[in-house]
Amino acid sequence: MYSWTLLTRDVHSTPYLLGVTDDLAKAQWLTEPHLISGEAFICLIETVRAAFTVNGMDSCYVRPGPDWLGRLTTSGQVRWHSVSCPRGIEAAPVASPAPSAPAEPMISKIFLIT
Numbered sequence: 173m174y175s176w177t178l179l180t181r182d183v184h185s186t187p188y189l190l191g192v193t194d195d196l197a198k199a200q201w202l203t204e205p206h207l208i209s210g211e212a213f214i215c216l217i218e219t220v221r222a223a224f225t226v227n228g229m230d231s232c233y234v235r236p237g238p239d240w241l242g243r244l245t246t247s248g249q250v251r252w253h254s255v256s257c258p259r260g261i262e263a264a265p266v267a268s269p270a271p272s273a274p275a276e277p278m279i280s281k282i283f284l285i286t
Contacts (some may be wrong), residue, residue: 175220175233188212192220192233200242204250208240215242215250221262257258 176199178188183283188211193199199217206212219237242252 173220173222173233175216176203176215176217178203178206178215179250180211181213190199196240200240200250203242207244207250208248210244213243218244 173190173194173197175192177190180188189206191199191202191217193202196217203209203212203215205215207215216234217240219239220235221235222235223232225232239255240252241255242250246252
């Protein structure tokens with residue numbers, strides 16, 4: 173599965189649009205029009221799998237694999253770059269952390285299942 177998040181240039185605002193889909197090509201296809209139109213500045217697509225948290229058996233997503241960043245080029249096309257997770261967070265849950273855990277970036281906390 174693939175979780176995608178579109179962000180604007182305003183780093184203090186919430187994500188412009190986000191979702192989860194079962195196909196990388198579909199995630200790219202869904203997000204590219206928003207990058208081309210300028211409504212969003214960058215897109216982050218993360219490989220995720222469904223899981224359960226240990227505390228309370230809540231559902232969450234775990235990031236097991238590579239991520240992709242999509243940006244608009246000067247020629248007006250979207251270019252995708254594969255990026256890897258920083259070492260040590262490959263299996264970190266994407267759901268909200270426990271109250272005693274340090275906060276994670278908002279990108280990793282909010283998802284809309286489509």
